[in-house]
Amino acid sequence: MKKQIKDFILSLGADVCGFANIDRFLEAPAGFHPKDIFPDCQSVIVFGIALPKGLTKVDPRLIYGYFNNSTCPNVDRVAFRAAKEIERLYGGYAVPLPSDDPYEYxxxxxxxxxxxxxxxxxxxLAGLGTLGKNTLLLNEEYGNLLTLGAILTDLNLExxxxxxxICxxxxxxxxxxxxxQALNGxxxxxxxxxxxxxxxNARGFSVVNCNKCRTVCPMRFGKRKQ
Structure with a gap:
């Protein structure tokens, strides 16, 4: 079942996919536990789409900013389609989460x-990486370039x-x-x-003026790409 789910999510355009059983979320803060959203949640499926490496080589203001933001809807579409397929194939329920906004807090x-x-x-918790000192996820293959999405399900997955x-x-x-000086490690x-x-900017377009914490990281492209 896990292989079928992972293969389907990857076929939709995700670059990585992992699984975390609900028992790994014991330390999640109150209000942000998966069961606070979906009380019957037994597993969390997490996946990511990597940005092109070239976006780290240009000024972040327009090009990086645009594609960094526009990756979120792509991630959300994967979550939505995968949730429907999980319910179709295996029954039960699957809840796609927005990769970024909206949120309440x-x-x-x-x-x-x-x-x-x-x-x-x-x-x-799903085995996709660890946090770097810049607080970004560091994945062995894709470094800190992943935009993340998640699906909650009542399927009990290992x-x-x-x-x-790799930090x-x-x-x-x-x-x-x-x-x-916003980072302390x-x-x-x-x-x-x-x-x-x-x-x-003056035209009213959203811009990103800084992404140094991402681009200066020696592991920004992952361990295998250095």
Whole structure:
């Protein structure tokens, strides 16, 4: 069953796919546990679509910003179609989650938003990678270029093995390169990061002014691509 689900998700355009049984989410914060959304959830299927490596080689303002944002609808379409196929083939229920917004949690003082669940932590629990010091998921094959999606299901699926970290011991390039010093190696100060990163130009188009934490990482393309 897991192989069929994974193969179908990959056939829709995902680059990676992993599985985490609900027993791995014991430390999920209250309000952000998969069962807070879907009480019958027994497993979380996490997948990702990788950005082209070339987007790290250009100014982020327009081209990177556009495609980084537009990847989310592609991820959501995979989640929607896979959820329908899982229900068709195996019965039960499957709940696709939005890869980014909408979400409810917003701390205006800290400028901190939180998705319905933490996609990157779910990806870690599904064996797709570990978190780097820039707080981005680091995958062995695709580095930090994955946009993540997830499906909750009442199918009781076995967890995949956890991944080994590829974050380099002693490396602090992302922390040192952050123009607003928003990184401490464990979390991101969103009140410092957001105003420097996101904005609009004179025409009113959304722009991304900074992605240094992603592009300076020696593992940005993964361990096998260096």
């Amino acid at each position: 917003w701390d205006s003082e800290k400028m901190e938003g939180r998705g319905l669940i933490s996609m990157k932590h779910a990806a870690v 967890s995949d093995p956890l991944a080994k970290s 380099i011991d002693g490396c602090s390039l992302c922390i040192q390169s952050c123009p607003t 464990r979390c991101t100060n969103q009140a410092k990061c957001r105003p420097n990163t996101y904005g609009t």
